[in-house]
Amino acid sequence: MSDVIGGLIVLGLFFGFIFLGIIGSAIRIVKEYEKGVVFRLGKVIGEKSAGLRLIFPVVDRMVKVSLRTVTMPIPSQKIITKDNVSIDVAAVAYFHVVAATKSVVAIENVFSAINQIAQTTVRNIIGQFVLDDVLSQTDKINEKIKKVLDVQTELWGVVVTIVEIKDIQLPESMQRAMAKEAEAEREKRAKIIAAEGELLSATKLGEAADIIGKHPIALQLRNLQVLLEISAEKNSTIIFPNQFMSTIQDLKQFLNSEEIGLTK
Numbered sequence: 001m002s003d004v005i006g007g008l009i010v011l012g013l014f015f016g017f018i019f020l021g022i023i024g025s026a027i028r029i030v031k032e033y034e035k036g037v038v039f040r041l042g043k044v045i046g047e048k049s050a051g052l053r054l055i056f057p058v059v060d061r062m063v064k065v066s067l068r069t070v071t072m073p074i075p076s077q078k079i080i081t082k083d084n085v086s087i088d089v090a091a092v093a094y095f096h097v098v099a100a101t102k103s104v105v106a107i108e109n110v111f112s113a114i115n116q117i118a119q120t121t122v123r124n125i126i127g128q129f130v131l132d133d134v135l136s137q138t139d140k141i142n143e144k145i146k147k148v149l150d151v152q153t154e155l156w157g158v159v160v161t162i163v164e165i166k167d168i169q170l171p172e173s174m175q176r177a178m179a180k181e182a183e184a185e186r187e188k189r190a191k192i193i194a195a196e197g198e199l200l201s202a203t204k205l206g207e208a209a210d211i212i213g214k215h216p217i218a219l220q221l222r223n224l225q226v227l228l229e230i231s232a233e234k235n236s237t238i239i240f241p242n243q244f245m246s247t248i249q250d251l252k253q254f255l256n257s258e259e260i261g262l263t264k
Helices: 002-026 100-105 110-126 131-134 137-157 172-214 219-232 240-264
Strands: 029-031 034-040 044-048 052-056 060-066 070-080 088-098 158-169
Touching: 052 088, 060 100, 070 110, 070 131, 070 240, 088 110, 088 131, 088 137, 100 137, 100 219, 110 158, 131 137, 137 158
Parallel strands: none
Antiparallel strands: 029 052, 034 044, 034 060, 070 088, 088 158
């Protein structure tokens, strides 16, 4: 009798574990940032949103799909630009799933597929630009890559939000050539600025010469001003220009003429 009771207990425990296993396989927890795609005997029957969800054991299977934005580094690519310069370009892409069922049914591994198509697109798009445009028009290139990727990934239920070129490696010979070009450009600007300064200075000197030519006494006044500036430095020796002697004579003649005019 005790053997029968022991057998029943073991059998009960066995079926109890089976029942708990069935219940456990029927319960699924879907996180807030996920969608659960439910297959019944291999056929999609719908999507489950966040929360505690029940499915039929054995016949149902749930595949969880994350809806969060994914940051995917695009490995450095060796690219030949339109002007035949070899460069290495690395980028990064941001995307997220908007249609969970498509991302599971339409393609086997959506993340691997996006990574591969992104590498190919970066090579194709950048290869259409010359080096100067690659360095100066990164925003335009990023937008063009994004548009091409969006067309490809739309069928997979994925939206690409941002594509950014984050690193461009140039050959050392090209770096030296660009440094020489930049230095030459700076020297050219410096020479142009100096020439413009000389032109402006010559123009002003010409205007000053015209004024002095009309008023000779102005040159003598300028000489006096120079002597005043020299004396301010407390120099022991002061050199008087030869023109200063004629200035004194001119002043005397001016004063004499003024005195004669007053006496009359």
